[in-house]
Amino acid sequence: MDILEEMKKRCAKEGYYTTKNLEKIAKAKNMMFGTTEWQRCPCDGNNSARYCISETCKKDIEEHGICHCHCYSKVAAE
Numbered sequence: 001m002d003i004l005e006e007m008k009k010r011c012a013k014e015g016y017y018t019t020k021n022l023e024k025i026a027k028a029k030n031m032m033f034g035t036t037e038w039q040r041c042p043c044d045g046n047n048s049a050r051y052c053i054s055e056t057c058k059k060d061i062e063e064h065g066i067c068h069c070h071c072y073s074k075v076a077a078e
Contacts, residue, residue, distance in 0.1 A: 003030050003038045010053045011072050016061060022071040043069045 004026035011018050028042040039051040050056045050068060057067045066073045 001035045001038075003035065006038070007052055007071070014053050014058065016053075016072045016074060017076045019066070019071055019073050019077055021069065025069050025071040041069060 004023060007022060007026055007029075008018060025042060029038045029040070032042050032045065033040050039054075041047065041050040041052075041057075044050045047056075053072070057072065060067045061072055061074050065075065
Protein backbone atom coordinates (compact mmCIF):
# COMPACT_ATOMS: atom_id res chain seq x y z
CA MET A 1 0.00 0.00 0.00
CA ASP A 2 1.23 3.49 -0.88
CA ILE A 3 0.25 6.03 1.81
CA LEU A 4 0.58 9.02 -0.53
CA GLU A 5 -1.72 7.46 -3.13
CA GLU A 6 -4.26 6.48 -0.47
CA MET A 7 -4.26 10.04 0.88
CA LYS A 8 -4.85 11.39 -2.64
CA LYS A 9 -7.75 8.97 -3.22
CA ARG A 10 -9.52 9.87 0.02
CA CYS A 11 -9.06 13.56 -0.63
CA ALA A 12 -10.48 13.35 -4.15
CA LYS A 13 -13.40 11.19 -2.97
CA GLU A 14 -14.44 13.95 -0.56
CA GLY A 15 -14.02 16.69 -3.16
CA TYR A 16 -11.06 18.39 -1.50
CA TYR A 17 -7.67 19.32 -2.91
CA THR A 18 -4.16 18.37 -1.90
CA THR A 19 -1.47 20.89 -1.04
CA LYS A 20 2.29 20.93 -1.52
CA ASN A 21 2.56 19.62 2.06
CA LEU A 22 0.98 16.26 1.16
CA GLU A 23 4.20 14.40 0.32
CA LYS A 24 5.92 15.59 3.50
CA ILE A 25 2.96 14.45 5.63
CA ALA A 26 2.80 11.09 3.82
CA LYS A 27 6.49 10.51 4.57
CA ALA A 28 5.99 11.47 8.22
CA LYS A 29 3.03 9.08 8.49
CA ASN A 30 5.11 6.27 7.02
CA MET A 31 7.99 6.87 9.46
CA MET A 32 5.78 7.36 12.52
CA PHE A 33 2.95 4.87 11.96
CA GLY A 34 3.71 2.70 8.94
CA THR A 35 0.98 1.27 6.76
CA THR A 36 -0.90 -0.22 9.71
CA GLU A 37 -1.94 3.05 11.33
CA TRP A 38 -1.14 5.48 8.50
CA GLN A 39 -4.39 7.41 8.90
CA ARG A 40 -3.31 8.87 12.24
CA CYS A 41 -2.42 12.53 12.29
CA PRO A 42 1.34 13.08 12.71
CA CYS A 43 0.62 16.56 14.11
CA ASP A 44 -1.92 15.31 16.68
CA GLY A 45 -1.22 11.55 16.88
CA ASN A 46 -2.79 11.02 20.31
CA ASN A 47 -6.18 12.37 19.24
CA SER A 48 -8.14 9.39 17.94
CA ALA A 49 -10.79 11.73 16.45
CA ARG A 50 -8.24 13.37 14.16
CA TYR A 51 -7.14 11.30 11.17
CA CYS A 52 -7.15 11.67 7.39
CA ILE A 53 -10.55 12.88 6.22
CA SER A 54 -12.19 12.24 9.60
CA GLU A 55 -15.15 14.37 10.65
CA THR A 56 -12.67 16.48 12.66
CA CYS A 57 -10.49 16.91 9.58
CA LYS A 58 -13.49 17.83 7.42
CA LYS A 59 -14.63 20.37 10.02
CA ASP A 60 -11.19 22.01 9.96
CA ILE A 61 -11.28 22.18 6.16
CA GLU A 62 -14.79 23.64 6.07
CA GLU A 63 -14.12 26.20 8.82
CA HIS A 64 -10.51 27.15 8.06
CA GLY A 65 -10.14 26.17 4.41
CA ILE A 66 -7.38 23.68 5.26
CA CYS A 67 -6.86 20.67 7.52
CA HIS A 68 -4.76 20.60 10.68
CA CYS A 69 -1.70 19.15 8.87
CA HIS A 70 -2.08 21.54 5.93
CA CYS A 71 -2.26 18.76 3.36
CA TYR A 72 -5.96 18.95 2.34
CA SER A 73 -7.72 22.15 1.38
CA LYS A 74 -11.13 23.38 0.33
CA VAL A 75 -9.81 25.15 -2.77
CA ALA A 76 -7.21 24.22 -5.35
CA ALA A 77 -3.76 25.74 -4.97
CA GLU A 78 -2.94 28.44 -7.46
